[in-house]
Amino acid sequence: MDYFFLTISLVKIVALLAVVLGMMNYTVYAERRISALIQDRLGPNRVGPAGLFQPIADAAKFLLKEDFTPGHVNKFYYWLAPCLAMIPAITTLAVVPFGSTLFGVPMVIADINVGVLFVFAIASLGVYGIVIAGWSSNSKYPFLGGVRSTSQMISYELSLGLAVIPVFLLIGQLRLSEVVRYQIEHGWMIAPFVGDWANPHKWLLAIPMMISFVVFTIAIFAETNRLPFDLPEAETELVGGYHTEYGSMKFGLFFLGEYVAMITGSAIIVTLFLGGWHFPSIPDGSHGWGWGLVNIFIFFSKVAVLLFVFIWVRWTLPRFRYDQLMRLGWVFFFEIALANIFLAAIILAYFPQ
Amino acid sequence: MAITVSRPKLNWSERLYLPAIAAGMAITIKHFKNMLFGRTKVTMQYPEEKWDSHMPEHYRGAPALVRDDTGRVRCVACQLCEFICPPRAIKIIPGEIPAGDRFAKVEKFPHEFDIDMIRCIYCGLCEEVCPEQAIYLRKDYAITGFTRADMVHNKEKLLEIGGVMHGVVLKWNEKK
Amino acid sequence: MSALLFWIFALIMLGFGAAVVINRNPIASALSLVMCFMGLSSLFMSLDAFFIGIIQVLVYAGAVMVLFLFIIMLLDLRVETRRKTNVVAVGGGAVVALAFFIQIFFVIGQLSAAKQPFPPLSSPKVDDVHSVGLLLFSNYNLPFQIIGVLVLVATIGVIVLSKRELR
Ligand code: SF4
Numbered sequence: 001m002d003y004f005f006l007t008i009s010l011v012k013i014v015a016l017l018a019v020v021l022g023m024m025n026y027t028v029y030a031e032r033r034i035s036a037l038i039q040d041r042l043g044p045n046r047v048g049p050a051g052l053f054q055p056i057a058d059a060a061k062f063l064l065k066e067d068f069t070p071g072h073v074n075k076f077y078y079w080l081a082p083c084l085a086m087i088p089a090i091t092t093l094a095v096v097p098f099g100s101t102l103f104g105v106p107m108v109i110a111d112i113n114v115g116v117l118f119v120f121a122i123a124s125l126g127v128y129g130i131v132i133a134g135w136s137s138n139s140k141y142p143f144l145g146g147v148r149s150t151s152q153m154i155s156y157e158l159s160l161g162l163a164v165i166p167v168f169l170l171i172g173q174l175r176l177s178e179v180v181r182y183q184i185e186h187g188w189m190i191a192p193f194v195g196d197w198a199n200p201h202k203w204l205l206a207i208p209m210m211i212s213f214v215v216f217t218i219a220i221f222a223e224t225n226r227l228p229f230d231l232p233e234a235e236t237e238l239v240g241g242y243h244t245e246y247g248s249m250k251f252g253l254f255f256l257g258e259y260v261a262m263i264t265g266s267a268i269i270v271t272l273f274l275g276g277w278h279f280p281s282i283p284d285g286s287h288g289w290g291w292g293l294v295n296i297f298i299f300f301s302k303v304a305v306l307l308f309v310f311i312w313v314r315w316t317l318p319r320f321r322y323d324q325l326m327r328l329g330w331v332f333f334f335e336i337a338l339a340n341i342f343l344a345a346i347i348l349a350y351f352p353q
Numbered sequence: 354m355a356i357t358v359s360r361p362k363l364n365w366s367e368r369l370y371l372p373a374i375a376a377g378m379a380i381t382i383k384h385f386k387n388m389l390f391g392r393t394k395v396t397m398q399y400p401e402e403k404w405d406s407h408m409p410e411h412y413r414g415a416p417a418l419v420r421d422d423t424g425r426v427r428c429v430a431c432q433l434c435e436f437i438c439p440p441r442a443i444k445i446i447p448g449e450i451p452a453g454d455r456f457a458k459v460e461k462f463p464h465e466f467d468i469d470m471i472r473c474i475y476c477g478l479c480e481e482v483c484p485e486q487a488i489y490l491r492k493d494y495a496i497t498g499f500t501r502a503d504m505v506h507n508k509e510k511l512l513e514i515g516g517v518m519h520g521v522v523l524k525w526n527e528k529k
Numbered sequence: 530m531s532a533l534l535f536w537i538f539a540l541i542m543l544g545f546g547a548a549v550v551i552n553r554n555p556i557a558s559a560l561s562l563v564m565c566f567m568g569l570s571s572l573f574m575s576l577d578a579f580f581i582g583i584i585q586v587l588v589y590a591g592a593v594m595v596l597f598l599f600i601i602m603l604l605d606l607r608v609e610t611r612r613k614t615n616v617v618a619v620g621g622g623a624v625v626a627l628a629f630f631i632q633i634f635f636v637i638g639q640l641s642a643a644k645q646p647f648p649p650l651s652s653p654k655v656d657d658v659h660s661v662g663l664l665l666f667s668n669y670n671l672p673f674q675i676i677g678v679l680v681l682v683a684t685i686g687v688i689v690l691s692k693r694e695l696r
Pocket residue numbers: 416434437438439440441442443468472473474475476477478479480
C-alpha cells in the first residue's frame with residue numbers, strides 16, 4: 001500500500017511537471033504570438049509550422065548562451081536566487097486538484113486539509129528569489145526591483161488572503177478538493193447558472209463571490225508581477241529590474257518562473273471560482289478513464305483561457321505608478337475584501353438556504 | 354518658469370477605471386481578432402517578399418563607385434569623401450595614371466578604395482561632397498558577412514554594386 | 530520512514546539554527562532562520578499538524594522574515610562582517626550555553642512528566658484547522674478578542690509614533 005502510494009505520487013508529480021513545463025513553454029509562445037496579433041504584427045512564425053517549435057529554439061538559445069557571472073556579485077546567492085524563483089511556483093501545484101479520478105486514483109498530488117493556506121504559504125516564499133536576486137546582484141536597479149517586489153507582494157498577499165475567505169465561509173473547509181466538490185454540487189462560485197439555477201440564495205451569494213473573484217484575480221496579477229503591476233521589472237524605470245544582472249539560463253529561470261507562477265495562479269483561480277475540472281453534463285472519472293482524461297483536459301483548458309486573459313490584459317493596460325499601486329492595494333482592495341467578508345457572512349447568517 | 358498642469362477632475366465612474374479598462378480591452382481584442390482572421394495585413398514576409406519595387410528614388414543604401422557610359426571609373430581619388438565621412442569608413446590609396454593613358458590629365462585614380470560597411474552610417478555625405486559624381490548611394494540594403502573582413506567593400510565590390518551611371522557630366526572627355 | 534524524515538528535518542532545523550548564530554553576514558543569518566522555520570514546519574507536518582506547520586511558513590518565513598530581510602538589506606550592515614572574533618566572548622558564551630544544556634538535560638531526566646507514556650490518538654487524522662478554530666472561538670474567545678484589540682492598539686501606536694517623527 002505504502003509503495004503503491006509512493007509510486008502513484010511519483011507518477012503524478014512527473015506527469016504534472018511535464019504538463020506544466022510544456023504549458024509554460026507554450027505560454028511564452030502564446031504570449032509572443034498574442035501580443036503580436038494585438039499589435040498588428042505576426043510574431044514568431046518561422047520555426048516549424050506556424051512557429052510551433054519556437055519554444056525549443058528559445059530553450060536551446062538559453063542553454064547555449066555563455067553563462068557568465070558578473071564580478072561584483074555575491075556568488076552563492078546570485079546562483080541561489082533563480083532556483084528560489086522557480087521552485088515555489090511549481091511546488092504550489094501539489095495541492096491543486098487538476099482532474100477527477102483516473103483508474104480510481106484522485107488527480108491531486110497532496111490533498112491536505114489546509115490546501116489554500118499551503119498555496120499562500122509557498123507563494124509567499126516566492127518573494128525570496130526576487131529579493132535575493134536584487135540584493136546579491138550588488139547593483140542599484142536590481143536592488144530597487146527587489147525592494148519594490150517585497151513591498152508589493154506583502155501588500156497584495158493581504159487582499160489575496162482576505163478575498164478567498166468568503167469562499168471558505170461558504171464551504172467551511174480549506175481543502176481544495178472540497179471546494180471543487182461543493183462547486184460540482186451547487187454550481188460554480190461565480191456562475192450560479194450551473195447546477196440548480198432556480199435557487200435565489202445562490203444568486204445572492206454570487207455577489208460576494210464575484211467581488212472575491214475580481215479582487216483575487218487582480219491580486220494574483222500583482223503576485224505574479226504581471227502588467228499592470230510589473231513594477232519589480234519595469235524596463236523603463238529599472239532597466240530589467242531584479243534580473244538585470246542575469247544572463248542565459250539563469251535569466252531564463254526567472255523568466256519562466258514568472259510563467260509558471262501565472263499557470264499556478266490561474267490553476268488556483270480555476271479551482272476556487274471556476275469549478276475546477278468540472279464542466280456541466282460531463283461525468284467524472286468514475287465513469288471510465290476516458291472521462292478522467294477529459295476532466296484533466298477541461299481543467300487545463302480553463303487554465304489556458306485564464307492565461308489568455310493574463311496576456312490580453314498585459315498588452316492592453318499601462319503600468320501603474322508605484323504610489324498608485326500601493327494605494328490600490330492598501331486603500332482599495334484591502335477594504336473591498338474586508339467589506340466583502342462581512343457581506344458574505346451576513347448573507348450566510350441571515351439568509352439561510 | 355514652472356508650469357502647473359492642472360489634472361482633470363474625474364467623476365466617480367471615471368475614477369473607478371473599470372469602464373476605461375473594459376474599453377481598452379475591447380480595442381485590443383478587436384485588433385487581435387482582425388489580425389487572427391487576416392483582415393489586417395501590414396507585415397511583409399521579408400525574405401520571400403521584398404519591398405525593392407516600393408523603394409523610393411532617394412533611398413540611401415550602400416555607397417558605391419560608378420562608371421560612366423564610356424566605362425571609366427569616375428573617381429579621381431581626391432579623397433574629399435574620405436575626409437568628410439563622419440565615421441571614417443572610407444579608405445583610399447591613390448595611384449597615378451600613367452602618362453600614355455587617354456585620361457593622363459586626370460593624374461590620379463583610386464588604387465585602392467575600401468568602405469568599411471560596419472562603420473558606414475549611410476549618411477550620404479560622400480555622395481554629396483564628391484566633385485566628380487563618382488560615388489552614389491545605391492539601393493542595396495542587405496549587406497551581410499561572416500567576418501569583419503567580409504564587411505569591407507573593396508574597389509571591385511564597390512564598382513560591381515555601383516554599375517554604370519548614365520547622364521552624368523563627362524567633363525574629362527572634352528578637356529584637353 | 531517517518532523516523533528518518535524526523536531526523537532529516539531535525540538536523541536541517543538545528544544546523545540552520547546554528548548557522549543563524551555563526552554566520553557573520555546578517556543576510557545569511559536571516560536566510561538560515563528561514564530555513565530553520567522550514568525545518569520546524571516540516572516537523573509539525575510530520576506530526577499531522579498541518580495547520581501549525583503551514584502557519585509557521587506563512588507567518589514567519591513568508592511575512593516576518595521577508596520584512597526582516599528587507600530592513601537588513603536597506604540598512605546594508607557591513608560592520609558585522611568586518612568585526613574580528615572575540616575569543617573570550619565566544620568561549621564564555623559557549624560555557625554558559627553548555628551549562629544551560631546540562632541543567633536542562635538533568636532536569637528533564639528527573640521530571641516524572643517526561644517519562645509518561647503517550648497513548649496513540651483515537652483517530653490519527655484529526656482536522657486540526659477545525660479543532661484549532663473551535664477551541665479559539667469557543668473556549669478562548671475572550672482572550673482571543675483581547676489580544677486582537679491589543680495588537681490593533683500596538684499597530685495604531687506604531688503608526689502614530691512614526692508619523693510624529695516625520696514632522
Ligand atoms: S554614406 Fe556616409 S558614412 Fe557611409 S561612406 Fe559615405 S560618407 Fe561615409
